[in-house]
Amino acid sequence: GIAQCDAPADAEIVSADIADNDRDITEAGPGGLVKLVIRKGRLLGVTIVSEQAGEMIVAWQLAMKRKVKLSTMLALLYPYPTRADAGREAANHWRQSHQPQRVLAIAERWFRWRRG
Numbered sequence: 001g002i003a004q005c006d007a008p009a010d011a012e013i014v015s016a017d018i019a020d021n022d023r024d025i026t027e028a029g030p031g032g033l034v035k036l037v038i039r040k041g042r043l044l045g046v047t048i049v050s051e052q053a054g055e056m057i058v059a060w061q062l063a064m065k066r067k068v069k070l071s072t073m074l075a076l077l078y079p080y081p082t083r084a085d086a087g088r089e090a091a092n093h094w095r096q097s098h099q100p101q102r103v104l105a106i107a108e109r110w111f112r113w114r115r116g
Contacts, residue, residue: 074091
């Protein structure tokens with residue numbers, strides 16, 4: 001895939017710290033990071049720095065090769081707790097920053113009205 005330094009200007013870079021991952025905490029692991037390069041909901045590149053990076057990269061490599069949307073990767077069920085979940089956490093950071101705020105505000109008002 002594309003590294004952050006080669007990413008197009010309109011690409012977004014999101015990352016997750018593996019030290020915050022439950023498996024890494026449980027095993028007192030050395031930490032690391034997962035960084036995703038995303039453009040228009042498509043994965044352009046992944047960087048993983050971790051002891052198990054080789055095991056974690058496989059799903060992301062397949063996603064890039066098959067042009068799988070990030071929303072599809074988020075829908076996958078990951079075993080818990082594993083370090084591979086750190087990649088999903090990075091993708092989740094991207095999703096949270098792209099939530100439709102107007103639709104959420106309308107839904108919130110509607111539910112507040114329904115509850116009386």
